[in-house]
Amino acid sequence: MRPLLALSVLVVVLSVVLEGPAPAQAAPDVSSTFEQIPGKLKEFGNTLEDKTREVINHIKNSDFATKTRTWFSETFTKVKEKLKDTFS
Helix, strand or coil: CHHHHHHHHHHHHHHHHHCCCCCCCCCCCHHHHHHHHHHHHHHHHHHHHHHHHHHHHHHHCCHHHHHHHHHHHHHHHHHHHHHHHHCC
């Protein structure tokens, strides 16, 4: 999963960087563009990480997820008790 994510991030960043400047901007030289790539990758990675963590936390704390976890726990406990009673 991580190599796939890293590759897709690299493709997106390179496409943005190599897209070229907007017509109203002055054209920067290639060396300054390549010098900015690590900083942009770091910024993009941090933003992506933060947003991913927010989504995962939102899903973990959602009402549906809580009810589902509770239901599975209760069902597992009931099955365990029935098996214990059956084979005891």
